[in-house]
Amino acid sequence: MDLGLEGKVALVTGAGRGIGLAVARELGREGCRVAALDLSRGALGELVGSWSYGELLPLAADVADSSQVEGAVGNVLDRWSRVDILVNNAGIYLVKPLSEMREEEWDRVVAVNLKGVFNCCRSVLPAMKKARWGRIINASSFAAKIPALGACAYAASKAGVLAFSRVLAGEVGPYNITVNCYIPGTIATEMTAGARAEWGDSLLGTLALRRWGEPEDVARAVLFLASEAAGYITGASLEISGGKLVVQNPWAAYEDL
Numbered sequence: 073m074d075l076g077l078e079g080k081v082a083l084v085t086g087a088g089r090g091i092g093l094a095v096a097r098e099l100g101r102e103g104c105r106v107a108a109l110d111l112s113r114g115a116l117g118e119l120v121g122s123w124s125y126g127e128l129l130p131l132a133a134d135v136a137d138s139s140q141v142e143g144a145v146g147n148v149l150d151r152w153s154r155v156d157i158l159v160n161n162a163g164i165y166l167v168k169p170l171s172e173m174r175e176e177e178w179d180r181v182v183a184v185n186l187k188g189v190f191n192c193c194r195s196v197l198p199a200m201k202k203a204r205w206g207r208i209i210n211a212s213s214f215a216a217k218i219p220a221l222g223a224c225a226y227a228a229s230k231a232g233v234l235a236f237s238r239v240l241a242g243e244v245g246p247y248n249i250t251v252n253c254y255i256p257g258t259i260a261t262e263m264t265a266g267a268r269a270e271w272g273d274s275l276l277g278t279l280a281l282r283r284w285g286e287p288e289d290v291a292r293a294v295l296f297l298a299s300e301a302a303g304y305i306t307g308a309s310l311e312i313s314g315g316k317l318v319v320q321n322p323w324a325a326y327e328d329l
C-alpha cells in the first residue's frame with residue numbers, strides 16, 4: 073500500500089530512542105523529511121549516526137518548555153516551510169505512591185506528558201491550518217485505561233492526552249487535520265526495562281500474543297495514522313498492546329499448548 077508519505081515533513085518528539093527512534097526511522101524510510109526532537113543533541117546520537125534516508129533535522133528542546141518548542145518548530149519552518157505530521161511521542165514514566173510523590177515530580181510528569189503535547193500542537197497548528205492538511209498523532213498509554221499501582225501522575229497525564237486529542241480533533245477537523253492517539257502496551261524500551269525485569273512472566277501472561285512488543289510494532293501503526301489512507305480517522309485511539317487483557321485470563325489459552 074502506498075502510504076502517500078513521500079516528501080511530507082514530519083516532526084517527531086522523543087526521537088532519540090525507543091518508540092520515537094523507530095517512528096522517525098519508519099517515516100524516513102517512507103520518504104518523509106524528518107525533524108527529530110529530543111532533550112539534547114547527544115540524545116539524538118544513535119538516530120543521527122545511523123540515518124540512511126532523506127533529509128534529517130535534529131532538534132534539541134524540552135517539550136515542556138513552550139519557548140523551546142516554539143524555537144524548534146521555527147527551525148523546521150525555516151528549513152521546510154511546513155509541518156505536515158506531528159508525532160507527540162516524548163514522555164516520562166514515574167512509579168511512586170501518591171503519599172511519597174513530591175509536587176515537583178507530579179508537575180514534571182504532567183508538564184512533559186500533557187503540556188508537552190499542548191505546546192507542540194499549538195506551535196505547529198498555524199502552519200497545518202494554512203496548508204489545510206495535517207496529521208497529529210499523540211502517545212497515550214495503556215495506563216490511561218488500566219493503570220499500574222504507583223502511576224497516578226503518569227496515568228492521569230496519559231488519560232489527559234486522550235481527552236485533549238478528542239477535543240482538538242473536533243477543533244481542527246474543518247482544516248482537514250486529523251488528531252489520533254496510539255496506546256502502547258508493554259513495548260521493550262528503556263521506559264519499561266524495570267517493569268519487565270521485575271514482573272517478567274506475570275506481565276507477559278496478560279498478553280494474548282505473549283511477547284513483548286517492539287518499537288517497530290508501534291511505529292508501523294503510527295505510519296498508518298500519518299498516511300493518506302487514514303484520512304477519515306480522527307479522534308480515535310489505536311491500541312498496540314499484543315492484546316493486553318483483551319480477556320481477563322489470556323494466560324489460560326496457553327495452558328493447553
Ligand SMILES: NC(=O)c1ccc[n+]([C@@H]2O[C@H](COP(=O)([O-])OP(=O)(O)OC[C@H]3O[C@@H](n4cnc5c(N)ncnc54)[C@H](O)[C@@H]3O)[C@@H](O)[C@H]2O)c1
Binds near residue numbers: 090091214264
Ligand atoms: N514503552 C512502552 O511500553 C510504552 C507504553 C505506553 C506508553 N508509552 C509512551 O510512548 C512514548 C515513548 O515511550 P518509550 O518507551 O519509547 O520511552 P523511552 O523512555 O524509551 O524514550 C522516551 C524519549 O523521550 C525523550 N524525552 C523525555 N522527556 C523529554 C522532554 N521533556 N522533551 C523532549 N524529549 C523528551 C527521552 O529523552 C527519550 O529519548 C512515551 O510517551 C511513553 O509514555 C510507552
